[in-house]
Amino acid sequence: MSQSRILVTGGSGRLGQMVLDQLLHAGVSGIITTTRTPDKLGAYASLGVDLRHADLNDPQTLSKAFQGADRLLLISTDDLFSGRRVQQHTNAIDAAKRAGVRHIHYTSMPEPEASTAIPFSSDHVATEATIRESDLSYTILRVAWYAENPVELGLIPAALRTGTWLTSAGAGRIAYVTRSDVARAAAAALVRDKETSQIYDITGPHAMSAAELAAALSRSVDRPIEVRQVDDTALARELVASGVSPQLAPMLVTTDANTRAGNFERVSHAVQELTGVPPTSFESFLVKNKARLLGATDK
Structure with missing residues (x-):
């Protein structure tokens, strides 16, 4: 070391x-x-x-x-x-x-x-x-965007309340990564002896479309969740109507716009390369946090 x-x-x-x-x-x-x-x-x-x-x-x-x-x-x-x-x-x-x-x-x-x-x-x-x-x-x-973001920004609580995952991402895909996996990768990089300059993409194991994300949420909480595609303007309005904070909704809109443009779809093996352990899947993250998700929805 x-x-x-x-x-x-x-x-x-x-x-x-x-x-x-x-x-x-x-x-x-x-x-x-x-x-x-x-x-x-x-x-x-x-x-x-x-x-x-x-x-x-x-x-x-x-x-x-x-x-x-x-x-x-x-x-x-x-x-x-x-x-x-x-x-x-x-x-x-x-x-x-x-x-x-x-x-x-x-x-x-x-x-x-x-x-x-x-x-x-x-x-x-x-x-x-x-x-x-x-x-x-x-x-x-x-x-990559934290797996916690759609929870903390209110998207998943809103989807659980309404039964609808609102999105303007189209067919775009996003490779959510958990904050703990980012911490593991960063710590592993810090203790490496190598001091050559390099760039790592720190991502989850899969890039997922809105339909796949909603299906993973549905399976993890055993509730039906449908996907509804809208444009960016409607997304901002309907997210707020579904209970997302007006201060946080713009972050979800720009995330979907960037996902739609294909800029969040890259998947790498860097977490496993750096730590020896693969990153957590988005669905595994949801299953692990099921009680938290349902608790936030019921408030």
Whole structure:
């Protein structure tokens, strides 16, 4: 196992904590994590993780926070619509160079150049370019949409309430991947000795159409679910009418538009290649979370 010191940004986020858990489970020592809220991670300090305050909006906090790290996982921030995200990432990359980091890992998205339907795809294009121009070696993890997204954004709860999976994706397919599989892949990449630059597509095992997704949901909860194809405008309106938050519905609409364009259909074996274990299928994810799904629907 590599003796390099690993730094994970965004350690208080869901993915960040999962990556820390994977690294600790693998017996990695000397882990550093940065966050704006170190007090939330006291349990990790007791396990030997070096907690450091850092704010990607404030470059002055980063040079000290990144000191001593050899390999950096830059988890893309969730500041999707402020216009500050690229600068946040650039601040981290610049600080990594100043601190002597040798290798940067970054969580990007599938086909960022082509995915113009996604409003923040350009953030990933710009960040990947900055990393390539940094003269540091890098690993780009182009992460497929989380399997949790249709649950957390309200699509699946709405489908269970109404019996209808609303979509404008047409025949497009999407290779959902679980957040835990992304964490496993990221942690495995971090502990590799290789420091050659490379790009991995981090996907689930299958790309599925809306009809296949709805059928998987139907089987997993033993309820009939039909698919209704509509256009993007109708999708936005009908999702809200079915109970999806007006703030979240646009994300589902742009996801379907990008799926329809074929930009989410890529399937790779990277998760298994990196970890030795295949990724979880979307249907297995649904079955495992059946109680949660039905509980969210009944609220």
